[in-house]
């Protein structure tokens with residue numbers, strides 16, 4: 001057995017450390033924070049020409065990231081209204097790889113167990129339609145853990161392009177492989193090996209409808225045993241971003257099978273059988289060295305976002321990747337973030353004149 005084959009058979013969690021940052025944030029809080037304590041957070045502050053709205057717009061435009069602090073807000077509906085100063089058209093979450101429950105309106109719960117490590121990613125990079133930004137609303141923070149990390153996209157793009165890994169990604173693109181289970185095969189069961197049912201992902205009980213919806217998203221669909229829905233999607237690893245007139249790194253290892261290394265119920269499976277997996281666009285696997293480099297190139301430019309109750313963050317999905325380490329709750333602790341996505345856009349992929 002070659003080393004490459006071997007790495008595809010065993011979880012690599014212990015072997016591939018992920019730090020999320022260097023210990024010092026790449027961006028200083030002063031760059032992206034807006035202190036809301038001088039504002040009364042009234043309806044007037046929600047108007048597009050208000051001082052707060054303009055400060056938010058300017059910060060977001062400059063950095064691609066804005067975090068409202070000291071809002072005094074606790075109601076997700078109200079928090080969403082402030083997010084919507086930037087998020088003009090929030091979207092319904094459909095066809096996503098991970099299950100999310102609706103909190104209210106288009107605010108969703110984070111569709112991942114807290115204990116799972118969420119590697120850096122650009123939201124919905126594995127689809128033909130992605131989202132230009134993502135917003136988090138902090139409802140219940142933890143005192144000293146539970147931070148979200150964001151990684152600077154310009155810096156990570158430049159860094160990866162300077163490596164053979166980046167050049168390979170540029171030349172080959174990537175393929176996203178997904179296996180969605182059939183809910184009817186798991187009625188009343190714990191769901192061992194289950195991540196997301198196609199019924200939940202596509203909002204239908206009808207496999208033909210699920211397939212049609214998947215195909216609209218550009219996925220190639222095959223059905224396996226027990227109505228296992230297997231999809232493949234080939235896409236460039238970079239995405240052209242008009243606002244900066246350049247290609248940005250858009251693929252990440254959150255879509256690789258190693259995402260499930262710390263995930264209950266599926267962490268025992270070999271990569272190829274896990275619910276999500278990512279290969280190069282010629283279906284070849286990343287080597288272990290390439291996986292580690294890919295992790296490091298995001299970690300190197302990480303910024304730590306600590307949460308306080310009422311915080312509203314809006315993150316440009318081109319200019320930043322986001323992720324977090326696994327979280328273990330202490331007794332009586334909760335951590336609750338709402339998530340809002342928008343606006344949706346058709347991926348154009350990389351432009352060869354824009355490196």
Ligand SMILES: [Fe+2]
Pocket residue numbers: 121123322
């Ligand atoms: Fe995410």
